[in-house]
Amino acid sequence: MNKNDVYLMGIDIGTTGVKTLLINQEGEVISSITTEYPMFTPKPNWAEQNPEDWYKSTIETIKRTLHKTKINPEKIKGIGLTGQMHGLVLLDKNHSVLRPCILWCDQRTDKQCEYITNKIGKERLIQLVCNPALTGFTAGKILWVRDNEPQIYEKIYKILLPKDYIRFRLTGEFATDVSDASGTLLLDIKNRRWSDEILNELDIKKDFLPVCYESIEITGKITRYISKLTGLIEGTPVIAGGGDQAAQAVGTGIVKIGDVSATIGTSGVVFAFTDEVKLDPLGRVHTFCHAVPGKWHIMGVMLSAGGSLRWFRDNFCNQEKDEAKRTKKDVYDIILRNCSNISAGSDGLIFLPYLTGERTPHSDPYARGVFFGLSLLHTKDHIARSILEGVTYGMKDSLEIIKEMNVPVNQIRLSGGGAKSLLWRQIQSDIYNRTVVTVNITEGAAYGAALLATVRTGIYGSVEQACKNTIKVTSSLNPDIKNVPVYEKYYRIYQSLYKSLKDEYRKL
Secondary structure: OOOOOOEEEEEEEOOOEEEEEEEEOOOOEEEEEEEEOOOEOOOOOOOEEOHHHHHHHHHHHHHHHHHHHOOOHHHEEEEEEEEOOOOEEEEOOOOOEOOOEEOOOOOOOHHHHHHHHHHHOHHHHHHHHOOOOOOOOHHHHHHHHHHHOHHHHOOOOEEEOHHHHHHHHHHOOOEEEHHHHHHHOOEEOOOOEEOHHHHHHHOOOHHHOOEEEOOOOEEEEOOHHHHHHHOOOOOOEEEEEEEHHHHHHHHOOOOOOOEEEEEEOOOEEEEEEEOOOOOOOOOOOEEEEOOOOOOEEEEEEEOOOHHHHHHHHHHHOHHHHHHHHHHOOOHHHHHHOOHHHOOOOHHHOEEEOOEOEEOOOOOEOOOOOEEEOOOOOOOHHHHHHHHHHHHHHHHHHHHHHHHHOOOOOOEEEEEEHHHOOHHHHHHHHHHHOOOEEEEOOOOOHHHHHHHHHHHHOOOOOOHHHHHHHHOOEEEEEOOOOOHHHHHHHHHHHHHHHHHHHHHHHHHO
């Protein structure tokens, strides 16, 4: 390493673990360390985590990063934060956590969302905060605690999002950023500030909320205690950062008109950059503030994208898991190795990936997964391929709405687990009927958080410049013209299935 190098750190408080990443000023990844923690489901459709687990994992990964790289911590000029969105962390006046964090994928707030919609009005809600009331969003969780745990609600001093709880532990400051705050349903997206009107309507104290910054702004500095605990230098700036999807977009270069990303991790996200606020009047996709100052993005979210394939792996692929352990190969490579021999459309087998309900375009916590068209012809490989296709149909739902909103789609950048498999990349190109590309960066949101830190610390003049200098296209795939009409036919059937089953889901 060059002795004149300076470094930036990105910390991602994910759903499965904390990733701490270190890059130099050229954007080269020097170190990436992840520590995992559990998620708890005390009741069906509930999902919670202990914020202390995030904190311990953050401290551990910082210490391991410094130990592994042996760099002088004085050369770390800034730290960017990112993390899972929508989570509800409640602190009392002593700054103690009042209850486990209710996560983004938790579905318990259906009644509270109905109350918000009835109280404010669906159309007015979209005009005020650009989005409908969805079970994943933070506002419904706040009301759920008020309705069901009043003894906890009356002790609230501060409400924080996951990454912002870690910010507080690192710096002692209560702050958030506009991209993450966009997912609370409490932010005036157009004006990039908390919505007094919504807060008043829902009777939520504004004092509960942290100060809201643009993503590149400095929000605090590493405290003396954290310096002694980790080895970081006291006073190291901590940047506002962004919600995981906005940071992921920065980390894949989605910072100009025409660029769209399709990220398949546990969830699936279609993300489009926009220079101005654009609304879907039906509220099927989200309009949020981007991590790029003064810009916005449109986003569609599936709840069980890569999570559907993981469910298949965990429940039906013990033989493949044993082989992966024996041969040191990726278990997903083994599961999918014969799927390219199955024809496009999986011989009429269609998978609906609603294993934990759905968010875009069907805001429906009651939706469930379906294999439609099963016959004696179908094998395990058919089922695996149909999962890849079904998830991609769900991603296409969001893409089609974005196109309806007159947002240009010139190039689709793939990332996450769905970008690792050549087969899945080709399926995406064929179903989207667009050229898809991958880029040289695979570290996602943590990388984007580190890039955001390069701007306020003076390494780059803007987020756009940082992305241009560090992120390059590495592969490109065009649609297979034979497969496009096949997928168009099956996609129309896929779309019709939810409409047919919607009422039956509720009866379950």
